[in-house]
Amino acid sequence: xxxxxxxxxxxxxxxxxxxxxxxxxxxxxxxxxxxxxxxxxxxxxxxxxxxxxxxxxxxxxxxxxxxxxxxxxxxxxxxxxxxxxxxxxxxxxxxxxxxxxxxxxxxxxxxxxxxxxxxxxxxxxxxxxxxxxxxxxxxxxxxxxxxxxxxxxxxxxxxxxxxxxxxxxxxxxxxxxxxxxxxxxxxxxxxxxxxxxxxxxxxxxxxxxxxxxxxxxxxxxxxxxxxxxxxxxxxxxxxxxxxxxxxxxxxxxxx
Amino acid sequence: xxxxxxxxxxxxxxxxxxxxxxxxxxxxxxxxxxxxxxxxxxxxxxxxxxxxxxxxxxxxxxxxxxxxxxxxxxxxxxxxxxxxxxxxxxxxxxxxxxxxxxxxxxxxxxxxxxxxxxxxxxxxxxxxxxxxxxxxxxxxxxxxxxxxxxxxxxxxxxxxxxxxxxxxxxxxxxxxxxxxxxxxxxxxxxxxxxxxxxxxxxxxxxxxxxxxxxxxxxxxxxxxxxxxxxxxxxxxxxxxxxxxxxxxxxx
Numbered sequence: 296x297x298x299x300x301x302x303x304x305x306x307x308x309x310x311x312x313x314x315x316x317x318x319x320x321x322x323x324x325x326x327x328x329x330x331x332x333x334x335x336x337x338x339x340x341x342x343x344x345x346x347x348x349x350x351x352x353x354x355x356x357x358x359x360x361x362x363x364x365x366x367x368x369x370x371x372x373x374x375x376x377x378x379x380x381x382x383x384x385x386x387x388x389x390x391x392x393x394x395x396x397x398x399x400x401x402x403x404x405x406x407x408x409x410x411x412x413x414x415x416x417x418x419x420x421x422x423x424x425x426x427x428x429x430x431x432x433x434x435x436x437x438x439x440x441x442x443x444x445x446x447x448x449x450x451x452x453x454x455x456x457x458x459x460x461x462x463x464x465x466x467x468x469x470x471x472x473x474x475x476x477x478x479x480x481x482x483x484x485x486x487x488x489x490x491x492x493x494x495x496x497x498x499x500x501x502x503x504x505x506x507x508x509x510x511x512x513x514x515x516x517x518x519x520x521x522x523x524x525x526x527x528x529x530x531x532x533x534x535x536x537x538x539x540x541x542x543x544x545x546x547x548x549x550x
Numbered sequence: 551x552x553x554x555x556x557x558x559x560x561x562x563x564x565x566x567x568x569x570x571x572x573x574x575x576x577x578x579x580x581x582x583x584x585x586x587x588x589x590x591x592x593x594x595x596x597x598x599x600x601x602x603x604x605x606x607x608x609x610x611x612x613x614x615x616x617x618x619x620x621x622x623x624x625x626x627x628x629x630x631x632x633x634x635x636x637x638x639x640x641x642x643x644x645x646x647x648x649x650x651x652x653x654x655x656x657x658x659x660x661x662x663x664x665x666x667x668x669x670x671x672x673x674x675x676x677x678x679x680x681x682x683x684x685x686x687x688x689x690x691x692x693x694x695x696x697x698x699x700x701x702x703x704x705x706x707x708x709x710x711x712x713x714x715x716x717x718x719x720x721x722x723x724x725x726x727x728x729x730x731x732x733x734x735x736x737x738x739x740x741x742x743x744x745x746x747x748x749x750x751x752x753x754x755x756x757x758x759x760x761x762x763x764x765x766x767x768x769x770x771x772x773x774x775x776x777x778x779x780x781x782x783x784x785x786x787x788x789x790x791x792x793x794x795x796x797x798x799x800x801x
Binding site for chain 1: 559636
C-alpha cells in the first residue's frame with residue numbers, strides 16, 4: 296500500500312500532481328489554471344467555501360470529470376487510467392450507496408466489484424464502526440451513518456489514494472473526531488487521503504492544506520504556515536485575510 | 551467482462567427488487583390482470599364459424615406485448631436511480647466494466663421477465679383456455695424474448711434521460727408506435743406503404759409475427775426462427791449501444 300514506484304520506475308513524491316488544470320462547466324469556469332500537489336502518505340485538506348471548485352477538482356482526480364485543459368497525474372499515471380481503478384477510492388458528498396440494501400450487502404457488492412472477498416467487506420464495515428448495524432437497511436440509518444457506509448464501500452478496495460468529498464458534513468463533534476481518527480489510522484497504514492471540507496477549523500487535522508476560492512488556488516500550506524501567513528490562530532480569519540490579499544494582488548496585476 | 555461482477559450485480563439488482571414487495575407483486579400481477587380484462591372483453595363477441603376466437607387471436611399477441619410494456623420501464627427507472635444516487639459515478643471509478651453493469655441489469659430483469667411471461671402464459675392457457683396450433687413453449691420463448699427486448703430498450707432509453715420524468719416519457723415514444731404498427735390493429739399489408747416501411751424496422755413487429763406464426767402452425771416455420779433471430783439481434787444491438795452511451799467522464 297501507499298508509496299510504490301511510479302510507472303516509469305522513478306520514485307514518486309506526490310500522489311496527485313495537478314498542472315494548469317482548467318475545467319469549464321457550461322459557461323462557468325469551475326477551475327482556472329490550477330497547479331498543486333498532494334504529497335504521498337499525507338492527509339491533505341482541500342478547503343474552500345461551497346462553490347469554490349472542490350468537488351470538480353476531486354472528480355478530475357478520480358477521472359470522472361471532463362477537463363478543458365491541463366493535466367492531472369495520479370500515482371504516476373494519467374487520472375482516469377484503467378489501472379487506477381483498483382488503487383483509488385472515491386466517496387462522493389452524498390452517500391452513493393444503495394438505500395434499499397443492508398450495510399453488509401452494500402459492502403459485499405462493492406468488495407466484489409473491486410475484486411475483494413467477503414472478509415474485506417466485513418473489515419471495512421468494522422473500520423467505520425458500523426459492525427452492529429451490518430444487517431440494517433441503509434435507508435433506515437441516519438445521514439451520518441449513511442456517509443460512513445459510503446466510506447466503507449470505498450475502503451473495501453484497500454485503495455492507495457482515498458478521495459473524500461466533505462465526509463464530515465452533518466456529523467456531531469464526537470463522530471467527526473472518530474472519523475478523523477479513522478483517517479489518521481489509514482494514513483499511518485500508508486494511504487494518502489485527499490479530504491475536502493468547507494469547515495476551516497478542520498484544517499488542523501491535515502498535514503497539508505490546499506485552499507480554493509472561485510476555482511482559483513489561494514495557496515498550499517501546512518496548518519502552521521497558514522497561521523503564519525494569515526498572522527492569526529483562527530483558520531477562518533486566516534482564510535479571510537488570504538482572500539483579501541489575493542484580491543489585492545489580482546487588482547494590482549490588472550491595474 | 552468479469553463474471554463474478556456480473557453475478558454480483560444480478561444478485562444485487564434482484565435483492566433490491568425483492569426488498570420491494572409491492573413492485574414484485576405489480577410486475578407479476580399486471581399481465582395476469584390485463585389478460586383477465588381482455589378475456590372478458592372478448593368473451594361474448596360473436597366470431598364467424600371456422601375462425602379462431604378473438605381472444606385466441608388478440609390474447610396470444612398480448613402475451614408478447616404485456617411483458618414488453620412492464621419490463622421497459624423498470625430497468626429504465628432503476629438505471630436512472632443509479633445515476634441520480636451517485637452510485638453510477640462511483641461504479642465508473644471502480645474496475646467494473648460497462649458490460650458488467652448492463653449485463654448484470656439485463657440478466658437480472660430477464661430472469662424476472664421469464665417468471666412474468668411464464669405466469670402470463672400459464673393463466674392464458676390453463677384458466678382462459680387459449681388455443682394455438684403451435685407449442686406453448688414457443689409462445690413462452692417469444693414472450694420472454696420480447697420482455698428482454700423491453701429491458702434492453704429501457705436500458706438504452708435511460709441513457710438519453712437526464713431525469714426520471716424523461717425516462718417515463720420515453721415509454722410512449724418508443725413503445726407505443728411499436729404496439730400501434732405491429733399489425734395488431736391494422737394488418738400490416740393494409741397499411742400505407744410508408745407506415746409498413748416503418749413497421750418493418752420496429753422489432754416488436756417481428757415478435758408479433760412470430761406469435762401469429764405459432765398460433766397458425768403446428769410446427770415452427772422458417773419465418774418464426776427468422777423473427778426470433780431478428781428480435782434477439784435487436785436485444786444485442788440495444789445493449790451494445792447502451793454500453794457506448796455510458797460515460798466514465800461527464801461534464
